[in-house]
Amino acid sequence: MTARVLQVITGLGIGGAEQQLRLLLRHLPARYRCEVLTLTNPGPVAEGLRADGVPVSCLEMGGNRDLAALPRLVAHIRRGGYDLVHAHLYRACVYGRLAARLAGVPAVATEHSLGAREIEGRPLTRGVRALYLASERLGAATAAVSPTVAGRLGDWGVPPGRIRTVPNGIDARRFAFDPAARRRLRAELRLPEGVFTVAGVGRLVAGKRFDALVEAVAALPGAVLLLAGDGPERTALRAQAARLGAAQRIRLLGAREDVPELLAAADLFVSASREEAFGLAVVEALAAGLPVLHGPCPAVDDLPGDHAPGA
Numbered sequence: 001m002t003a004r005v006l007q008v009i010t011g012l013g014i015g016g017a018e019q020q021l022r023l024l025l026r027h028l029p030a031r032y033r034c035e036v037l038t039l040t041n042p043g044p045v046a047e048g049l050r051a052d053g054v055p056v057s058c059l060e061m062g063g064n065r066d067l068a069a070l071p072r073l074v075a076h077i078r079r080g081g082y083d084l085v086h087a088h089l090y091r092a093c094v095y096g097r098l099a100a101r102l103a104g105v106p107a108v109a110t111e112h113s114l115g116a117r118e119i120e121g122r123p124l125t126r127g128v129r130a131l132y133l134a135s136e137r138l139g140a141a142t143a144a145v146s147p148t149v150a151g152r153l154g155d156w157g158v159p160p161g162r163i164r165t166v167p168n169g170i171d172a173r174r175f176a177f178d179p180a181a182r183r184r185l186r187a188e189l190r191l192p193e194g195v196f197t198v199a200g201v202g203r204l205v206a207g208k209r210f211d212a213l214v215e216a217v218a219a220l221p222g223a224v225l226l227l228a229g230d231g232p233e234r235t236a237l238r239a240q241a242a243r244l245g246a247a248q249r250i251r252l253l254g255a256r257e258d259v260p261e262l263l264a265a266a267d268l269f270v271s272a273s274r275e276e277a278f279g280l281a282v283v284e285a286l287a288a289g290l291p292v293l294h295g296p297c298p299a300v301d302d303l304p305g306d307h308a309p310g311a
Contacts, residue, residue: 005034006082008073008096010089010120011041012056014229014255015203016280017088017112018045020145020168025054037076039069039092044255064091073099087139088112090120094131097138107139110166114144114152115275121205133157145278148298168278168299175260175287185258185265189226189251196223199266199290201259201281202273204231204252209272209295211240216270218246228262230255263288271297286310 007025012018022045025034036049039061046056059076061069077085077099085107087096093109100107113120122128136142136158143166144150150165191197198217202208210227214237217225227237227250234252241250256262263269269285271294279297286292286300292311294300300308 001031003032003083004081005032005084005086006077006080007034007036008039008085008087008092009036010039010091011043012036012038012046012049013041013043014045014257016168016278017110018043020110020112020280021045021088022049022052023169023171025049026052035080037073039095044257048257061091061095070095070099070102074102077103077105084108086110090122090132093139094135097135101138108141108143109136109139110143110145111149111153111277112145113277114149115207115277116152117275118207121207129156136162146298147302149277168280168283170280170284170287172287175263175284177289178261178264181261182264185261189265191224191265196220197266197268198223198225199263199269199285200225200227200229200271201262201269201284202229202271204229204233204237206233207274208233209274210237212272213270214240214246214250215244217250218244223249225250226253226262226266227251228253228256228259259284260288263290266290268293271295273297282311 007021009021035055037057037059039059042058049056059069059072073095082105085096085100085105087093087107087109089112097107097109117124141162141164143164144153145168147165150163153163154160200210200213204210217223238252241247263285269290269292271282273295275296276298279299282292282294282297283299286308294311300311
């Protein structure tokens with residue numbers, strides 16, 4: 001029996017949750033016919049989903065308080081005749097669960113980004129927490145991407161019976177070290193022979209603390225930082241590198257699809273994030289065979305101590 005599923009997500013720029021959605025849809029059994037609705041920003045991941053054969057549409061929501069988007073979302077769910085709505089990321093979870101309830105369709109959500117003090121960069125104020133909990137009760141269940149996130153949901157008051165722990169995953173074969181890719185990308189980036197190269201990957205937002213990584217690499221004579229990602233901190237990071245006299249060694253590469261090749265070109269991966277819900281970039285770097293230096297990372301912290309010897 002075929003089930004029609006609407007995957008609702010806040011945006012489809014390059015990010016961990018967005019890439020996880022694409023990977024999920026590649027591996028779901030054929031009996032699930034999925035379509036994706038992004039509330040905003042049909043970015044590069046939308047193009048990738050379409051290339052995979054997944055229909056993608058955009059609600060063109062104006063912002064967190066664009067309440068006019070709610071009836072449009074309800075109408076979209078009703079027109080599609082969906083059997084289930086699956087929401088991803090804070091805004092999509094809040095609006096998606098409510099819209100699904102109004103449309104008479106069951107909903108589930110995956111919690112990708114709940115930190116100890118922030119959710120998607122938003123401070124966890126009483127208002128944010130109250131809205132989250134109120135909307136959570138409208139769905140059937142919430143999947144946590146790590147045991148750490150499951151614990152945070154429980155601490156908030158989400159009943160244990162409503163929480164399912166479903167850790168993020170990666171295509172490990174895609175990230176396996178490739179010496180030819182290393183040579184090719186280092187040549188493309190004109191990295192001097194033997195230069196020590198550090199990699200960082202993620203959205204350029206304050207919580208990722210890429211400023212600490214820029215400062216550390218700038219203090220290492222001759223070392224190069226390859227930083228893949230984009231976001232509101234890009235201009236500040238570029239200015240910081242110039243101020244430290246390391247503008248030529250701090251390479252801000254923008255959002256990239258070739259992260260496995262980038263990791264192959266590096267000698268060390270660093271994640272300086274203030275907090276993480278999972279730490280997908282750390283797992284990808286470990287799969288690439290890199291030594292990894294990280295701050296909080298539930299993907300590793302929740303494992304027995306000898307399960308990630310490179311971290």
